[in-house]
Amino acid sequence: MQTKRMTFSSSWLPYALLAPQVIITLIFFIWPASQALYQSLLRQDIFGLRTEFVWFANFERLFADPLYLNSMKVTFWFSVGTTLLSMSIALLFAVMVNRMIRSRDSYTTFLVWPYAVAPAIAGVLWWFIFNPSIGIMPYVLDGFGYNWNHRSSGTDAMIMVIIAAAWKQISYNFLFFLAGLQSIPHSLIEAAAIDGASRFKRFWTIVFPLLSPITFFLMVVNIVYAMFDTFGVIHATTEGGPSQATNILVYKVYRDGFVNLNLGSSAAQSVILMAIVVALTVAQFRYIERRVNY
Amino acid sequence: MASITMENLGKVYAGNVRAVTDVNIDIADGEMIVLVGPSGCGKSTLLRMVAGLETITEGTLHIGDRVVNQLEPADRDIAMVFQNYALYPHMTVFNNLAYGLKNRGFKKAEIDRRVKEAAQMLEIGAFLDRKPRQLSGGQRQRVAMGRALVREPAAFLFDEPLSNLDAKLRVQMRVEIRQLQKRLRTTSLYVTHDQLEALTMADRLVVLNGGRIEQIGTPMDVYSHPATTFVAGFIGSPAMNMLPAEYMRGLVSADSLAHLPVKADLIGIRPEDLSLAPAAEDEMSLSGRLMLLEPAGAESHLHLSFEGIKETMVVRLPHVPDVVEGATLTFSIKREKLHPFDVTSGKRVA
C-alpha cells in the first residue's frame, strides 16, 4: 500500500493522528468482538452466578435448535426476497429513466429519497398500509378475495417485511444501476442496433452482461443490508412473529441476548453472524479491488 | 544570494535503487547551471536533493556557508518551480504567491508589496484574483515563477518548467526566464532534458548520464569539446556523426590524421562542420553516396552512406544544394574539427 513519494517526517504525529480512530475501534469494535468470541465458549447458569467453559457446546446446541434453524431459513428467504424484489424494480426504473433525456433528473429526484427513510420507519409505513382492520391493501386484496392478515399468517407477515425492506433499498440500487447504464459506451449499443438486434435482445445480450459486475456488487450489498440493517423493520412491526415467521438472525440475537439474557447462546450467534459478514465483505472487496486499486 | 556546493553527492533510494553517484558541482553566486540528460538519468533526483525534498544519502551539500543536508526545504532559503506548476488550485493567484510569505510571518504590507512587484515583473497583475484553473498554461507558468520570485530566495530551482508548454511559448518563456535570472542575479539550478534549452540558457551546463556527471562546462565548451561519446551524441542536433578511425585513415594519406592520437579509434564529426567546397590545405575530404536529401527551408540535411561500413553520416548545410539522390558527393572538413574518441572508455582522447 503506497504513500506519497515524499512523506512528512515525524516520529509521533502519525500515531497521534490515528489515535482517535484506532482507540475507538479497539474499545468499541475489536474488544467487544473478541469478548463475543470468548463468551461463545462459555455457559452461564440462569442466575449468572457460575460460568463454565464449554468449548463449542453453544454452537452444537444452536445447530440442534429448531428455532435457530428456523431463523436461518427465515433470514434466507427474507434476504433473497428483499434483494430480488428491490433489485429487479430498481433495474426496471433505471433502464426506463436512462432512456429519458429531459426528464431524467426529475424522475431521479422522485426515486432517490426513500434512501433517507430509516428502516424502522419504512416498516411502520407499510405496517400501516397493510393494517388488517384499516389498511388500504387488505381492503384492495379483499376485493380479489384474499383475506390478508399478517398477525396470523406467517406468509403475509413475511411478504410485508420484505416489501418494506425492499422499498427503502430501491433508491440505492436504482442509482447504481443508472450509473452503470450511463457508463456503457453508446457506440456498443449502436453497433448492436446496426447488427439488427432488437431492443429487447440488445438489452439481454449487450447491456445486461455489461452490468453484471454492478449487479454482483449490489447483490452482496443488498444481502448485507437485508441481513443486518433491517433490524428496525422487524423490531418496529412484527417483532419476529407471528410464531417466529419473521424472526431473522439479527432480531433473534438481540432477543436472546438483550431481552432473554442468554449470554452464551447470544455470543455464539454473534460469532456466526461475524463469519457471515466477513464472507460477504470479502466478496464485496473482490469487486472493489477490480475497479479501484487499493 | 549564495553559492551552492555539492560534494560527492549520492542518492540510493529505498530498495537499493541507485539514482545519483558522486556528484561534485560548484555553483557560483548568481550563476545559472543547467542539468541536462536523458530521461531517468537522475536530474530531478539531484535537484530535489538540493531542494530538500529527497534525503541526501551520500555527500555534503552547502548552500551559502551552511551545510544543509539535514534542513527542511523551507529552511534552505530556496524556491522551486515545478514541471506541473503545483499551484494551489483553491487559492487565488495572489494567495498562491503570498502563501510562502505568510508562513514565514511577513507583514501584510510587505507581502502586498512583494506580490505586486513580482506580478508586475511577470505581467500577471491582471490575474491576481483568479484561480489557477482560469489561467492559460503560459499564465500558470508565470504564476509559478512568481511564487518563486516573491520569496527573494538564495537560489531558484527549476524542474523542467517549460515542458508543458507548446513549442512557441517555450521559446518565449525560455528567453524571459533567462533575462529575469540575469537581472536578479539569483543563483539557479535548472533541469531540462532539452539540449537546446540547456545550451541557450546555461552559464555552465552539467551533462548527467546514469546518475553520474559526464561533463561540466560552458555551453560552447561542451559543444566544441564533448568529453565523452555520450555528450557528443546528446548535445547538438542532429547528433554528431561517429565514424571508425580505421575507415577514415584508409580514406586519406596517413599524415593528414597524424595529429590525432593513435589511441583514437572513433572519430566524431558534427554535421554542420562539413561543406561541399573543395578541400583546402588544412582540410580533409570525405565521399559518400547521398541516400536522402531533407530540405528544411533555410537549411538542409543530407544522409550519406559509405562503401564497406555500416555507419552513415548526416550533413547539415546552410542552404539546399542542387544535387540528386544516389549521387556520390565529396565533402570537406577542417582537420581540427575532428573529435577523437576511444571506443572502449568512451572518452575523448587528447
Add this chain to the structure above:
Amino acid sequence: MVENNRWGNFFAHLVLIIGVAIVIFPVYVAIIASTHPPGTFIRGVMPLLPGPNALENYKTVIFEGRSRAGTPPISGMLWNSFVMAMAITIGKLSISLLSAFAIVYFRFPFRIFFFWIIFLTLMLPVEVRILPTFQVVADLGMLNSFAGLSIPLIASATATFLFRQFFMTVPEELMEAARVDGAGPMKFFKDILLPLSITNIAALFVIMFIYGWNQYLWPLLITTDPEYYTIVMGIQRMVTGGDSEPLWHLVMATVVLAALPPILVILFMQRLFVKGLTETEK
C-alpha cells in the same frame, strides 16, 4: 437509446409514473393520516384525502406528547436525533480525515497494521456484537448520554478509505510546494488538503448525516431515559406501547417529522448525495 419510438417512450413514462406513485404512496398515506382526527381510524379503511386536523395533530406531537401513554413531546426527541446525527457525522469525518492523512502522508512502523485494524470495523457492525458492546459502554458509564449515542459509532473504515483514495490523487508536487513554502504537516493539512477535499467532505456529510439520524438499534440499546430517546426509536415505543391500536394520526405525524430531515437533506443536496453514495461504494 438508438431509435426513439414513440410507443416505447410512452410506455417508459407510464412505467415510471406508476413506479414513482408506488414509491411515494407510503409517505403520501402517512401525510394524509397525520391530518385526520382520531375518530377516522376507528372504523372502515384509512383515508386517502386530507382531513382537517393537521395543525392540531402536529402541535400535539411536537409540544405535548401523549402523557397518558408516557410518550414525551417529540421536540426533545427531534433535538436528540439532530445532536446525535451531527455528532456522528462530524466525528466520523474528523477522525477519518486524520487517519487517512496519517496513512497517506507519513511512513511509520505498523502503518499497514493500523490500516487493517480500521478495515476490521467494516466486518463488525453493531448487530453482531450487541451484548459485549453494550457492556463496554455501560462499564464506561456512557449509557444515557450523547457521548454513548455517538462516540462508539464514529469509527469509519469507509470514510477513511474514501479520503485515502482522494488524497492519493492529490498531486505530489502540491505537498512539495507547500513544504518549500514553509508549511509543516498540520498547516498543509489545514491550508491545502482540507480545502481540496471539501466536495468529498460535503458528499460524505450527506450520507453520514442520514446514517446518524436513522440509527435505531444503538439508541434502543443504550438509552433507557426518555430524556435521550431519539425520534426514530421513539416511534417504535408509540406503535407498540400498550395493547390498544396505536393512535395512528399521531404516529403518522411523528413518522412524517422523523423522516423529513433526512429526506430534505437528500432533496436539497441530491448531487452531493449521489456522489457520496456511489463513491463510498457502501
